[in-house]
Amino acid sequence: MSFEQIALEDKQRALLELREVKELFASRGWFPGTSGNLSIRVGDYQPNDFQFAITASGKDKTVHTPEDYLFVDQHGKPCEQTSLKPSAETLIHCEIYRLTGAGAIFHVHTVWNNVISEYFWDQKSVPVDGVELIKGFNIWDEEAHIDIPIVSNFAHIPSIIPEVTERIQKHIPGILLRKHGIYAWGANAFEAKRHLEAFEFIFEYVYRWELLKRSGQR
Numbered sequence: 048m049s050f051e052q053i054a055l056e057d058k059q060r061a062l063l064e065l066r067e068v069k070e071l072f073a074s075r076g077w078f079p080g081t082s083g084n085l086s087i088r089v090g091d092y093q094p095n096d097f098q099f100a101i102t103a104s105g106k107d108k109t110v111h112t113p114e115d116y117l118f119v120d121q122h123g124k125p126c127e128q129t130s131l132k133p134s135a136e137t138l139i140h141c142e143i144y145r146l147t148g149a150g151a152i153f154h155v156h157t158v159w160n161n162v163i164s165e166y167f168w169d170q171k172s173v174p175v176d177g178v179e180l181i182k183g184f185n186i187w188d189e190e191a192h193i194d195i196p197i198v199s200n201f202a203h204i205p206s207i208i209p210e211v212t213e214r215i216q217k218h219i220p221g222i223l224l225r226k227h228g229i230y231a232w233g234a235n236a237f238e239a240k241r242h243l244e245a246f247e248f249i250f251e252y253v254y255r256w257e258l259l260k261r262s263g264q265r
């Protein structure tokens with residue numbers, strides 16, 4: 048499907064949703080120092096043919112400007128002539144869309160997601176047992192155990208991709224980059240937001256619980 052064939056309403060919806068999510072996450076302090084990036088897919092999807100709106104690179108995501116977003120294709124190339132640069136991490140979004148067919152991907156840097164990624168780095172995943180918010184991922188078993196994957200972080204973004212490709216799990220809608228941040232996704236913006244919020248809750252809970260166990264209070 049060409050970019051021109053995608054309905055204008057679909058493109059406008061994506062931009063509006065990005066603006067709302069960006070404002071909400073900014074109010075939570077989830078974009079420190081211009082970090083983070085958000086994307087929402089538009090039009091039809093095939094693993095090798097899709098388009099999405101994404102935040103422009105290096106912007107202060109706590110403010111709104113007319114130059115906050117642009118549309119790119121499955122290779123991360125702008126769909127229209129623009130002076131804007133897509134997020135430096137666009138290729139990670141491309142790969143997650145390619146593998147999952149998700150409708151939205153949100154990436155934030157928080158202290159909790161950074162701390163937990165380092166704490167469990169030797170295991171390469173964060174183990175989570177029986178926490179109610181796992182239901183946020185549509186996993187309904189009270190005793191469920193999940194392992195949230197952690198992958199290596201590199202300044203050279205293409206070097207991050209192979210591990211993302213290898214470690215993405217079908218039933219876990221997120222992946223941690225070591226000492227960098229979380230990528231969470233969903234079928235649409237509502238679901239991706241729910242997943243991201245569940246991850247952030249779980250990271251704080253698991254780390255605090257680990258500390259209590261270590262200190263001998265539990």
Ligand SMILES: CSCCC(=O)C(=O)COP(=O)(O)O
Binds near residue numbers: 102106136
């Ligand atoms: C300033 S944080 C380093 C880059 C980063 O990790 C990030 O999430 C923001 O990069 P972008 O190009 O999307 O602004």
Ligand SMILES: [Zn+2]
Binds near residue numbers: 082156
């Ligand atoms: Zn980042």
